[in-house]
Amino acid sequence: MKGVSAIERMFMVIGDPIAHSLSPVMHRSAYAALSLSAWYGACKVTARDLPDAVRGLRALSVAGCNVTIPHKEAILPLLDDLTARARAVGAVNTVTLRDGRLVGDTTDGEGWLRSYQDAGAPSLAGQTVVILGAGGAARSILYTLLTDTPTCARVFVVNRNGERAARLCASFAHLAKRVDLVACSLDELRAQEVDVIINTTSVGMEGAQWNESPISPEFIRAHHWVSDIVYRPAQTVLLIEAEMRGAHTHGGLGMLVYQGALAFEQWFGVTPPIDRMMAAAKEALR
Numbered sequence: 001m002k003g004v005s006a007i008e009r010m011f012m013v014i015g016d017p018i019a020h021s022l023s024p025v026m027h028r029s030a031y032a033a034l035s036l037s038a039w040y041g042a043c044k045v046t047a048r049d050l051p052d053a054v055r056g057l058r059a060l061s062v063a064g065c066n067v068t069i070p071h072k073e074a075i076l077p078l079l080d081d082l083t084a085r086a087r088a089v090g091a092v093n094t095v096t097l098r099d100g101r102l103v104g105d106t107t108d109g110e111g112w113l114r115s116y117q118d119a120g121a122p123s124l125a126g127q128t129v130v131i132l133g134a135g136g137a138a139r140s141i142l143y144t145l146l147t148d149t150p151t152c153a154r155v156f157v158v159n160r161n162g163e164r165a166a167r168l169c170a171s172f173a174h175l176a177k178r179v180d181l182v183a184c185s186l187d188e189l190r191a192q193e194v195d196v197i198i199n200t201t202s203v204g205m206e207g208a209q210w211n212e213s214p215i216s217p218e219f220i221r222a223h224h225w226v227s228d229i230v231y232r233p234a235q236t237v238l239l240i241e242a243e244m245r246g247a248h249t250h251g252g253l254g255m256l257v258y259q260g261a262l263a264f265e266q267w268f269g270v271t272p273p274i275d276r277m278m279a280a281a282k283e284a285l286r
């Protein structure tokens with residue numbers, strides 16, 4: 001059996017549950033493609049054990065760590081530094097050890113944007129975007145929409161719990177200088193001309209809600225780009241209905257791969273082979 005090199009850098013993903021995480025296969029496929037001496041594991045960490053686990057990262061000089069459900073928000077006060085976007089979004093999915101200090105960042109929003117652009121979507125400059133949902137994923141994508149330049153013109157945030165959508169918009173009002181940011185109901189959305197619809201809710205995900213869509217198909221027009229961050233299943237009811245109405249569609253696996261690729265870039269200073277990471281993720285999902 002091949003031994004483990006003493007210079008091998010350690011990386012991992014922490015969360016609970018963690019068994020089905022695609023991060024290990026994605027990152028390991030990039031290490032293999034680039035012949036990197038690095039190790040990537042998946043560790044189940046309960047909410048109670050999170051502070052000990054973070055101290056362990058420091059003690060063991062773990063070079064980098066991805067963070068997933070349910071720790072993305074709880075880990076913030078346990079880290080030494082945060083990037084501006086992690087602080088604004090209030091979530092961390094990537095931790096990097098720099099000079100003995102654990103620095104938290106979030107690559108989810110940029111991951112969505114890079115994947116969306118990679119799908120051949122037109123520039124968002126001047127466009128009107130609808131975000132369905134007002135949770136953590138909505139927050140990370142909204143931050144990117146508001147700070148990436150050139151920015152879109154308008155963003156409507158629509159959520160089952162309307163107050164949560166209003167709170168999200170209010171908390172980002174200071175970032176929305178060039179963007180008209182509005183919380184609205186599905187009914188109010190009917191009267192609006194939109195270009196892009198992004199589902200950030202869990203509706204459509206494998207499990208109890210797999211056969212539901214967060215929005216009625218009558219909202220969807222052939223010129224729309226419809227993006228779903230759900231990737232299990234790859235074809236959600238929303239995307240199937242969007243395709244039937246002639247719209248462009250964008251599935252959620254790309255966001256997952258790109259958020260990992262952006263973490264990789266921070267850790268290794270080079271761009272990983274996205275196609276290899278995507279293929280590894282698809283294979284693991286089969």
Ligand code: ATR
Pocket residue numbers: 132133134135136137138159160161162164200201202203209214
């Ligand atoms: P995440 O961090 O993945 O975004 P979250 O913060 O729990 O997870 O947010 C989940 C989002 O999915 C919320 O916008 C939630 O709506 P509420 O704020 O009204 O709870 C939305 N969501 C979940 N189940 C839903 C359903 N059946 N119909 C509509 N929206 C739903």
